[in-house]
Ligand SMILES: Nc1ncnc2c1ncn2[C@@H]1O[C@H](COP(=O)(O)OP(=O)(O)O)[C@@H](O)[C@H]1O
């Protein structure tokens with residue numbers, strides 16, 4: 146049985162259709178990369194999976210259970226599905242450690258000392274043990290994004306959604322964030338990530354999906370998508386990426 | 393003025409500019425006139441001093457100090473003249489940059505001198521206004537004997553104003569947040585609640601505070617509503633002001649909450665926090681930080697409006713002062729009330745200014 150299953154997902158903003166029937170299957174321990182032009186709906190798809198956006202029709206299943214549509218316990222779903230945003234979205238009025246422990250304490254009901262012990266452990270893993278009591282404003286973009294990843298991981302999600310998490314970073318800060326994702330992939334965390342980092346996608350992804358005009362136009366292992374794409378649209382997209390020097 | 397000719401051989405700005413010396417001379421004339429005016433005002437003031445006692449010596453000291461201080465106006469005027477002279481020498485010597493620098497300094501000093509004269513003259517005029525008509529103005533508003541007779545009772549009664557203000561502010565702080573959250577209540581279930589909150593806000597921002605106080609203070613006892621009609625006038629006043637300012641403060645909170653970027657809500661919800669947990673831990677704490685300055689502004693308004701409770705017979709400072717003023721046909725006791733409000737308000741306004749400046753610089757630092 147597939148772990149995360151998206152069936153015929155439709156989503157429009159008002160009258161404007163953005164996703165026009167997405168079908169996608171993610172097996173456990175798989176890493177799936179979503180690529181496609183800016184505005185093609187990558188963020189929207191990830192937000193739908195996390196129920197941050199209501200969907201118009203279709204179905205999302207997690208571990209066999211339907212987790213979309215009316216009556217879904219979104220707060221329960223979100224305990225299992227974490228998301229990291231392009232713009233970090235840390236809580237500026239809280240310290241790094243409070244950012245990380247807020248959800249474990251308020252949602253999972255952990256007591257403070259337990260939550261903080263785990264939070265510090267995770268921070269140490271991403272090399273930020275010294276920053277536990279700093280505020281987000283005092284950190285670099287790369288450090289903030291690492292904290293945001295830790296914040297999502299602190300809830301022990303079974304799937305992690307990553308929405309262009311390096312797009313807002315200065316080039317020299319990208320590597321420190323991607324290193325963490327690489328590690329998570331090696332540990333077998335199931336991940337669905339939208340990215341513009343094609344070489345990174347080629348390296349970590351088990352499957353690459355090219356989104357175009359509201360559907361997944363082409364899907365396959367990275368060697369196929371980057372090496373021998375069958376669709377003209379995919380080739381055109383990759384050509385533009387190469388011209389921009391990003392592959 | 394000389395045209396700025398592109399092909400001119402001499403450096404820009406090196407031409408004669410008749411305005412420079414003119415401005416310095418004007419400053420000298422203004423300062424001279426102002427100093428004479430102030431010294432004359434000081435003599436008038438001393439003429440009006442009582443023949444003996446503390447008042448005599450105080451007014452003598454004030455007169456002498458005022459006259460002496462006016463001489464300080466000569467300094468910028470002198471600087472304007474000397475810089476103007478230096479500028480002219482440099483112009484003759486062909487030093488265009490030096491000329492420009494000293495001309496600018498001369499102008500600056502001249503403007504400082506004239507600005508200071510304006511301020512000093514206004515103060516002197518005010519003193520003369522107080523002395524006018526055989527000190528009638530001063531006697532009506534600032535009679536020392538009336539002030540000393542009334543200030544203690546008035547200041548004690550001002551405690552009622554402070555009590556109403558502080559208790560009212562505490563209530564408003566909580567009540568305004570409740571109303572704001574009601575107005576922003578999400579989803580279809582929240583719509584009727586939001587409608588109710590909006591109706592309340594619209595109503596109580598429209599009705600003048602004095603009318604709400606009047607209606608609550610006299611109306612509730614008349615209507616014989618249980619509990620509410622048993623309120624003392626002071627508590628009726630607190631209740632009325634909380635109703636009015638709750639509406640204002642709710643709007644302040646709402647603006648603050650809506651100014652928090654939706655991505656903060658998305659981030660918290662994505663972690664599994666409920667709407668109310670998100671509001672409580674993430675949105676409201678950030679919003680409150682942003683609304684402290686406008687909140688303090690509304691509080692200053694509330695404090696001033698405590699004087700309106702006099703219409704329902706609460707014995708506050710104004711009520712107390714009016715007893716003196718009507719008994720003695722003299723308004724000095726009311727001036728004491730005004731002074732008390734100034735004394736409590738100015739530190740708060742300065743505090744708000746400081747906070748706003750701090751926020752401003754922080755925003756700029758963040759770019
Ligand atoms: N909240 C919204 N309201 C209306 N339109 C939106 C909203 N969010 C995104 N869109 C539109 O949906 C399309 C897909 O956006 P997005 O999912 O952000 O694309 P991507 O992440 O691939 O760049 C875009 O055309 C965008 O303008």
Ligand SMILES: [Mg+2]
Nearest residue numbers: 187188308309
């Ligand atoms: Mg996007």
